[in-house]
Amino acid sequence: MTTSGPLLVPEYRRPQGVHPDPRTPEYMSTRLRAPERLTVLPHMLTEITGPLLGEGLVNEADADLTRQHHGEPLGERIIVHGRLLDEGGRPVAGSLVEVWQPNAAGRYRHDRDRHPAPLDPNFTGIGRCVTDAQGGFRFVTVKPGAYPWGNHDNAWRPAHIHFSLLGRAFTQRLITQMYFPGDPLFGQDPIFNSVRDPVARQRLIAHLDLSETVHEWALAYRFDIVLRGPESTPMEDGEGDHDS
Numbered sequence: 636m637t638t639s640g641p642l643l644v645p646e647y648r649r650p651q652g653v654h655p656d657p658r659t660p661e662y663m664s665t666r667l668r669a670p671e672r673l674t675v676l677p678h679m680l681t682e683i684t685g686p687l688l689g690e691g692l693v694n695e696a697d698a699d700l701t702r703q704h705h706g707e708p709l710g711e712r713i714i715v716h717g718r719l720l721d722e723g724g725r726p727v728a729g730s731l732v733e734v735w736q737p738n739a740a741g742r743y744r745h746d747r748d749r750h751p752a753p754l755d756p757n758f759t760g761i762g763r764c765v766t767d768a769q770g771g772f773r774f775v776t777v778k779p780g781a782y783p784w785g786n787h788d789n790a791w792r793p794a795h796i797h798f799s800l801l802g803r804a805f806t807q808r809l810i811t812q813m814y815f816p817g818d819p820l821f822g823q824d825p826i827f828n829s830v831r832d833p834v835a836r837q838r839l840i841a842h843l844d845l846s847e848t849v850h851e852w853a854l855a856y857r858f859d860i861v862l863r864g865p866e867s868t869p870m871e872d873g874e875g876d877h878d879s
């Protein structure tokens with residue numbers, strides 16, 4: 636039997652100008668945490684073959700953030716849906732999509748969140764689902780509130796929902812944020828504006844989708860996510876160590 640050395644998986648390089656730099660000086664904490672130098676390690680077969688998520692671990696109820704407690708959370712109920720697509724517009728099926736967000740008052744259920752806004756006993760702010768055959772995902776939640784974050788004077792984050800896209804293995808995980816159309820806080824938010832290309836920045840904003848609205852029950856927003864290529868949705872660098 637002959638040995639042929641390690642099998643290397645073809646490398647994918649992100650397109651220039653779509654994704655934010657790890658170091659964005661206006662976004663204060665990146666000054667300290669951005670790496671001085673990055674060494675890209677070769678992608679080996681091990682990284683994409685395991686461990687894998689067991690799909691049985693996710694059930695339908697995980698996608699409804701308004702049904703995780705005895706009562707319904709306060710706030711504006713919304714539907715957030717979209718499709719996970721690859722560079723060629725093909726659906727990415729069977730992929731874990733996770734979301735996390737503050738409640739309608741702009742407060743996360745997290746020890747580090749000291750914002751003096753009320754917690755909601757009926758809202759945890761975490762959901763997950765696995766994309767269907769068309770790459771589709773759908774969440775029911777409440778519209779998150781804006782919150783202050785101390786980056787600069789009067790710094791308030793525009794309303795947003797964090798997304799984690801696991802892909803087929805843990806090393807493929809991507810993180811991004813979804814915003815709501817017409818938010819007046821966009822202009823002063825250094826995280827939103829860390830995506831320098833204004834066209835790419837627009838891809839972070841969901842669209843009001845009246846076709847998916849449920850009459851007299853909830854408005855719907857559509858957020859399609861493109862995983863790579865020049866039309867890709869801007870993704871945060873790093874491994875989710877994101878404090879806002």
Ligand SMILES: [Fe+2]
Nearest residue numbers: 792795797879
């Ligand atoms: Fe946030």
